[in-house]
Amino acid sequence: xxxxxxxxxxxxxxxxxxxxxxxxxxxxxxxxxxxxxxxxxxxxxxxxxxxxxxxxxxxxxxxxxxxxxxxxxxxxxxxxxxxxxxxxxxxxxxxxxxxxxxxxxxxxxxxxxxxxxxxxxxxxxxxxxxxxxxxxxxxxxxxxxxxxxxxxxxxxxxxxxxxxxxxxxxxxxxxxxxxxxxxxxxxxxxxxxxxxxxxxxxxxxxxxxxxxxxxxxxxxxxxxxxxxxxxxxxxxxxxxxxxxxxxxxxxxxxxxxxxxxxxxxxxxxxxxxxxxxxxxxxxxxxxxxxxxxxxxxxxxxxxxxxxxxxxxxxxxxxxxxxxxxxxxxxxxxxxxxxxxxxxxxxxxxxxxxxxxxxxxxxxxxxxxxxxxxxxxxxxxxxxxxxxxxxxxxxxxxxxxxxxxxxxxxxxxxxxxxxxxxxxxxxxxxxxxxxxxxxxxxxxxxxxxxxxxxxxxxxxxxxxxxxxxxxxxxxxxxxxxxxxxxxxxxxxxxxxxxxxxxxxxxxxxxxxxxxxxxxxxxxxxxxxxxxxxxxxxxxxxxxxxxxxxxxxxxxxxxxxxxxxxxxxxxxxxxxxxxxxxxxxxxxxxxxxxxxxxxxxxxxxxxxxxxxxxxxxxxxxxxxxxxxxxxxxxxxxxxxxxxxxxxxxxxxxxxxxxx
Numbered sequence: 001x002x003x004x005x006x007x008x009x010x011x012x013x014x015x016x017x018x019x020x021x022x023x024x025x026x027x028x029x030x031x032x033x034x035x036x037x038x039x040x041x042x043x044x045x046x047x048x049x050x051x052x053x054x055x056x057x058x059x060x061x062x063x064x065x066x067x068x069x070x071x072x073x074x075x076x077x078x079x080x081x082x083x084x085x086x087x088x089x090x091x092x093x094x095x096x097x098x099x100x101x102x103x104x105x106x107x108x109x110x111x112x113x114x115x116x117x118x119x120x121x122x123x124x125x126x127x128x129x130x131x132x133x134x135x136x137x138x139x140x141x142x143x144x145x146x147x148x149x150x151x152x153x154x155x156x157x158x159x160x161x162x163x164x165x166x167x168x169x170x171x172x173x174x175x176x177x178x179x180x181x182x183x184x185x186x187x188x189x190x191x192x193x194x195x196x197x198x199x200x201x202x203x204x205x206x207x208x209x210x211x212x213x214x215x216x217x218x219x220x221x222x223x224x225x226x227x228x229x230x231x232x233x234x235x236x237x238x239x240x241x242x243x244x245x246x247x248x249x250x251x252x253x254x255x256x257x258x259x260x261x262x263x264x265x266x267x268x269x270x271x272x273x274x275x276x277x278x279x280x281x282x283x284x285x286x287x288x289x290x291x292x293x294x295x296x297x298x299x300x301x302x303x304x305x306x307x308x309x310x311x312x313x314x315x316x317x318x319x320x321x322x323x324x325x326x327x328x329x330x331x332x333x334x335x336x337x338x339x340x341x342x343x344x345x346x347x348x349x350x351x352x353x354x355x356x357x358x359x360x361x362x363x364x365x366x367x368x369x370x371x372x373x374x375x376x377x378x379x380x381x382x383x384x385x386x387x388x389x390x391x392x393x394x395x396x397x398x399x400x401x402x403x404x405x406x407x408x409x410x411x412x413x414x415x416x417x418x419x420x421x422x423x424x425x426x427x428x429x430x431x432x433x434x435x436x437x438x439x440x441x442x443x444x445x446x447x448x449x450x451x452x453x454x455x456x457x458x459x460x461x462x463x464x465x466x467x468x469x470x471x472x473x474x475x476x477x478x479x480x481x482x483x484x485x486x487x488x489x490x491x492x493x494x495x496x497x498x499x500x501x502x503x504x505x506x507x508x509x510x511x512x513x514x515x516x517x518x519x520x521x522x523x524x525x526x527x528x529x530x531x532x533x534x535x536x537x538x539x540x541x542x543x544x545x546x547x548x549x550x551x552x553x554x555x556x557x558x559x560x561x562x563x564x565x566x567x568x569x570x571x572x573x574x575x576x577x578x579x580x581x582x583x584x585x586x587x588x589x590x591x592x593x594x595x596x597x598x599x600x601x602x603x604x605x606x607x608x609x610x611x612x613x614x615x616x617x618x619x620x621x622x623x624x625x626x627x628x629x630x631x632x633x634x635x636x637x638x639x640x641x642x643x644x645x646x647x648x649x650x651x652x653x654x655x656x657x
Contacts, residue, residue, distance in 0.1 A: 003067055006055030007146035013048035014140055016041055017133035024126015028119050035118040038125040039110035046107040049100045056145055060087050066152035069093060069145050075158035077548035085169035086159045091293055092145035099139060101180040102132045123191030131183050134316050142312050161575045161582040167227030171220060178217025179285040184209040189278035193331040198271050203264035208635055210261060214254045215631030221247050222624035233583030233598050235612045237620060240389040245368045246288030249361050253281040256357040259350045267347055272332050283321045290314055342414040349407035356400040363392040401455045405462020408495055424465055431457035442515055452510035459503030463496045494634035501626030508619025515615040522606040532613035533561035534595055549575045554599040560590055570599035592618045
């Protein structure tokens with residue numbers, strides 16, 4: 001009975017979203033009364049979709065295999081956490097989660113958008129309801145998660161073994177909060193184009209939603225990277241997989257949107273570009289949704305199934321995004337330009353930032369789609385791999401990282417680049433000194449490594465330059481500098497911390513690329529191997545039962561360069577429901593570095609053992625966490641909580657042709 005209740009709730013939410021979309025987009029001038037109705041409808045949509053989602057979760061938790069979705073993606077022996085995560089470990093359940101997050105953001109606009117003008121709020125809620133109607137309708141009519149099985153099987157098939165991991169319980173919801181969160185930016189862009197209300201207040205309203213989505217997407221990408229690193233047993237943290245690229249492209253364009261919205265908020269400039277970025281960022285999120293569900297890609301990240309579903313998503317994407325770009329083409333030429341500024345200014349630096357990020361997004365998009373289009377059009381199969389992306393993306397990031405510390409120190413409208421360079425000279429000298437020191441101590445086998453280290457230290461030290469400048473550290477009493485620091489707006493702190501996190505990640509990437517070492521050998525119990533000063537002893541081999549699997553387990557003792565002794569266990573698991581093996585690597589951290597041990601296939605009486613030493617690899621994910629913390633810190637800034645100032649009521653006249 002609960003399954004039917006959930007099905008009915010999702011259908012009712014779809015109908016309500018259709019009505020709200022039509023009302024919001026056609027009657028948006030009706031003012032506060034319509035805004036109140038649409039707000040209540042948005043909250044009711046959240047309640048209905050939450051009920052639908054909860055009934056699916058309940059079926060998985062209770063191993064109700066009369067629900068086809070549970071029978072195909074769950075097993076009674078699975079731990080509870082993996083029963084719950086199995087809800088979104090498939091196409092149908094993940095679409096319900098997608099719709100749930102869509103209506104969650106719509107309800108948040110209804111609840112926290114009290115300062116929004118009623119006409120703009122009506123259009124935003126109408127646009128958000130339009131997206132909800134599209135994806136709820138797709139879920140109901142092509143990907144029904146409530147289908148029953150009669151008779152119900154006694155046992156379920158189970159979930160893909162590599163997805164039975166805590167990382168996959170956390171990674172998709174975080175990623176979806178980022179993907180779907182950009183729908184709010186898209187809805188604000190549609191509302192601005194229809195109403196003509198595109199000003200500094202609009203940018204102030206959009207920026208916190210952009211920051212929230214960007215922060216969750218950062219966490220989602222970092223969690224997915226770490227999951228692939230420790231779960232797939234290949235020892236890598238990024239592969240430029242097309243599915244990885246589809247999450248990275250919205251992150252890059254979302255980063256550009258954050259900086260562009262800042263220019264628009266402060267200087268009322270870059271209006272057209274900010275609107276365009278809002279549309280492009282969500283379009284890239286929808287592109288990722290299409291690629292992982294169309295059957296085009298084959299990956300552990302994808303839900304490749306019926307290509308018909310992919311065509312329906314492509315049609316939805318074409319209609320929604322096509323209509324948005326048509327509206328943009330019609331309305332954008334009539335928009336009035338904002339404030340003027342000198343090329344050497346903070347505005348100019350942020351425009352350069354946008355230029356590099358947008359170009360990097362385009363390069364990744366071409367590298368991702370070109371092999372697919374070539375195969376579809378002429379039947380030629382080619383592979384665009386890491387070398388292309390490393391060269392093209394790296395070449396664009398080098399000048400961006402060089403310029404990054406300059407931006408916060410430049411004045412608005414017009415700045416003195418020479419004076420800023422003088423203030424950064426000491427920090428640049430410190431970065432150069434540490435680069436030379438580490439290169440000499442670690443040994444460098446790749447010629448570009450010193451450049452990468454220099455850039456990483458340059459960004460790390462440059463991130464605190466504005467804090468030093470504003471606190472007058474070294475020029476006044478230390479206690480007074482601390483008071484000045486404590487009084488700085490949180491947005492300034494978040495900028496410094498965000499850039500600091502980026503620099504830390506760059507240092508981690510460069511270090512593990514330069515100094516990683518690997519050993520592939522065969523060992524019998526009792527034998528030892530050496531790598532990077534570590535001694536790895538294969539103690540014993542045993543079969544260890546798990547809750548829903550059997551594991552061939554190798555037990556190891558690792559003695560570090562300092563004499564510390566650690567016990568590790570690497571596994572090859574065989575899951576009962578699927579009968580397929582997975583690899584569980586043994587990983588031990590030494591400071592920011594890690595030793596990574598993988599148990600391979602047995603060869604007669606011996607076992608293949610692969611060992612990696614990964615210097616400072618944890619800096620990659622620590623940097624991502626620091627960037628995410630900066631995003632959440634920015635959201636606590638009082639200037640964002642109090643809302644944007646009211647503007648003159650003449651937006652329609654500004655946009656009139």
